[in-house]
Amino acid sequence: MKKTLALLSFCLAAQMLVAQAEYFAVDSFASNFEQAYESPEDLAIKLTAPFSTEKEKARALYIWLTENFRYDVDKYLNPPKHPRIEARTKEEMEAKAKEWQDKQLAKSFKSKKGVCADYSKIYKAMCDAVGLEAAFVTGDARDFNRPYRSIHNNPHAWNAVKWDGKWHLIDATWGAGSVDGDKFMKQKNRGYFDTPPAFFAQNHLPDSVKWQLLEQPLGKKEFADQPLVQYGQSDYPVLDYSPTAEKNGKERIIKFKFANAPKYYRVLVNDTNRLTVTAELTDGGWVSLRFPDPGAGKVVTIFGGENEMGFMRGLAKYEVR
Numbered sequence: 040m041k042k043t044l045a046l047l048s049f050c051l052a053a054q055m056l057v058a059q060a061e062y063f064a065v066d067s068f069a070s071n072f073e074q075a076y077e078s079p080e081d082l083a084i085k086l087t088a089p090f091s092t093e094k095e096k097a098r099a100l101y102i103w104l105t106e107n108f109r110y111d112v113d114k115y116l117n118p119p120k121h122p123r124i125e126a127r128t129k130e131e132m133e134a135k136a137k138e139w140q141d142k143q144l145a146k147s148f149k150s151k152k153g154v155c156a157d158y159s160k161i162y163k164a165m166c167d168a169v170g171l172e173a174a175f176v177t178g179d180a181r182d183f184n185r186p187y188r189s190i191h192n193n194p195h196a197w198n199a200v201k202w203d204g205k206w207h208l209i210d211a212t213w214g215a216g217s218v219d220g221d222k223f224m225k226q227k228n229r230g231y232f233d234t235p236p237a238f239f240a241q242n243h244l245p246d247s248v249k250w251q252l253l254e255q256p257l258g259k260k261e262f263a264d265q266p267l268v269q270y271g272q273s274d275y276p277v278l279d280y281s282p283t284a285e286k287n288g289k290e291r292i293i294k295f296k297f298a299n300a301p302k303y304y305r306v307l308v309n310d311t312n313r314l315t316v317t318a319e320l321t322d323g324g325w326v327s328l329r330f331p332d333p334g335a336g337k338v339v340t341i342f343g344g345e346n347e348m349g350f351m352r353g354l355a356k357y358e359v360r
Contacts, residue, residue, distance in 0.1 A: 065095050069102035079148055083165035093171055093202030094233075097209075100165045101232050104158060105214040110223040111152040118154075119143060155212040159196040162211050172201040178245035181267050183340075183353050184218070197243060199250055206252055208239045213271055230271035238270050267356040274352050275301050275343050279325075284339060284357045291332050293341065293357060294325045301343025305351055308333040310340060335359055 068089060076082035086103055087096040121139070124132060144160055147153035153161070159175050166173035180195035197210040214231040216224050236252035240262070248256040257265075270277045276298035284291040306316045306328065314330040321327050333339060337359045344351035 062098055065090060065098045066102050069099045070106055072103060079161050079164045080168035083168040086165075087169045096169055097166065097171055097200050097202055097207070098232065100162060100169075100171075101209055101211055101214065104162055104165075104211045105227070107151055108158060108161075108211075108215055109152050109225065110212065110216065110218055111147070111150075111154055111157070112218055112221050112223055114152070115154050115218075116221070155196040158212040158215070159198050162198050162200075162209075166198075166200055174199040174206075174250070176245050176247075176250045178243060178247075178250070180244070181242040181263075182213075182217070183267070183269070183356065195243070199252070207233045208236060208243075208250075208252065209233065210239075210243070210271070227273055228271045229273050230276060234271065241265050241268055241270065264358075266358075269352070269354055272352060275299055275354065277354070280355065284359050286332065287329075289332055290329050291339070291359060293328050293339075293355070294321070295328070295341075295354070296323075296325050300326055301352070301354075302345050303343065303347040303351070304328055305342040305344075306330045307340045307342070308337050310338075314339070333359060 069086060072086060074085050076085055082103070083100060086099045090096050090099060121136075124136060124139075144157060144164075147157040148161055156177075163173045163175050175196065176199055177194070177196050180193050182193070195212075197208070197212065199206045199208055201207070210231040214228045216226040216228070218224070240251050240253055240257055244257070244259065244262045245251060251257065266280065266282065268277055268280050277295060278298055279296040281292070281294045284293050300320075304316050304318050306314045308314060312333075314333065316328055316330045319327045319329070328341065330339070338356055339359060340356050341354045342351035343354050
């Protein structure tokens with residue numbers, strides 16, 4: 040896995056620079072789109088009209104959805120109850136269930152709020168409308184609020200979309216922002232569009248292994264044993280990272296390679312106790328973070344920012360072994 044990530048590092052850096060220019064027209068159009076529309080399908084057709092390639096169309100739909108939808112925390116905490124359905128046949132039962140689900144999705148689209156399944160189903164509906172082959176993918180995910188372990192899985196949904204004959208991975212929900220407690224924090228997380236599968240598999244575990252898009256799919260234990268890295272955030276894009284918190288005498292060392300490195304870092308043990316951290320820029324553009332060894336079994340969280348005492352972005356979590 041580490042070897043694969045290292046090989047991706049240079050490609051990701053180049054890809055980010057190219058993407059800024061490649062997506063400029065698409066992002067600008069989708070971000071400032073003000074035409075009237077009646078449905079996700081109607082919106083998709085109008086959003087993609089100026090663009091000719093499948094990739095541009097997929098990007099336009101992603102940008103509009105992430106910038107115009109908000110995560111519905113209340114719906115997540117208090118999901119709507121499925122009504123009691125009476126039917127004479129299995130077909131009638133399925134038809135009525137679909138009708139109820141379609142109404143719920145229409146309600147979400149109208150209010151521009153939804154949970155991960157709403158984001159992903161709406162994205163697929165828009166892709167279908169403009170001839171893009173897309174899949175609605177379900178599985179488990181890991182984030183800073185609930186790191187994945189088998190005793191408390193975190194159900195999630197995202198998409199795979201095909202262009203130029205190849206499948207690509209996106210997460211419009213995480214691309215729109217994140218949830219802090221009971222509040223949705225809107226953020227532009229561009230790294231969740233066309234994420235390299237090796238990076239995506241670091242915090243997305245699909246129910247069907249085929250959607251890992253990896254030659255050697257990860258099992259549940261391999262997935263859970265990885266560090267938890269916030270590669271999708273746009274403030275300090277992560278190009279590569281250490282697979283473990285390496286032991287060096289009485290210290291631990293974790294290395295990162297950023298497209299844009301923070302000026303300051305903070306390291307917490309078990310989300311509470313702060314450790315003294317030293318940051319050093321090493322050969323090859325790596326930032327080496329050194330801090331006292333907290334002991335095996337402890338979880339360290341790394342933050343980065345522009346002000347030592349101000350807000351810092353969560354970058355990664357490592358379980359010390």
